[in-house]
Amino acid sequence: DAKTTQPNSMESNEEEPVHLPCNHSTISGTDYIHWYRQLPSQGPEYVIHGLTSNVNNRMASLAIAEDRKSSTLILHRATLRDAAVYYCILRGPTGTASKLTFGTGTRLQVTL
């Protein structure tokens, strides 16, 4: 699986937007960009994924660079509940053998 690079930690104020960056310069043309997050004492939670176009869902937005070598997860209004470790993961078209390879992620702190 291609490697991703994320900042170790970020801070945000509550109610403000948060932009979590991810670099993936060795991404292949068929790799999907996935984001998961892990809240304290919980299992990882799927957030969003995309291939080439920007994506929106009820949790977040995913902005993908035109060359696909980087992406940004956008939380439009951070809340205290969004404090978690956010993982950016690339997944290739491996059919049934489709594991998730977690890196160290970005620890997001949200303050009042």
Added chain:
Amino acid sequence: DTAVSQTPKYLVTQMGNDKSIKCEQNLGHDTMYWYKQDSKKFLKIMFSYNNKELIINETVPNRFSPKSPDKAHLNLHINSLELGDSAVYFCASSQAGQGNQPQHFGDGTRLSIL
């Protein structure tokens, strides 16, 4: 309605014992996984089953033996527990696909070896 449920949530036992962790999913998925999160919070795949067949085995000691009686269940049996087995074990499930299928995780089983 819990999508992926693991039991037990906590497991405290002594070195050398044998223990099992159970996992069930009610999402109708055909693929299930076991991940291990160590004390440094690093998450790593251990096994994956698709339609009851083992498809991923990531150099896990053979003291760990997964079993999938049907598509909805994937259990993990661990023999001769060692101190280094202390970790949080997460079960997950997904539909097999082309890299675009999300995985759904359970809340984890916290295993502590005394």
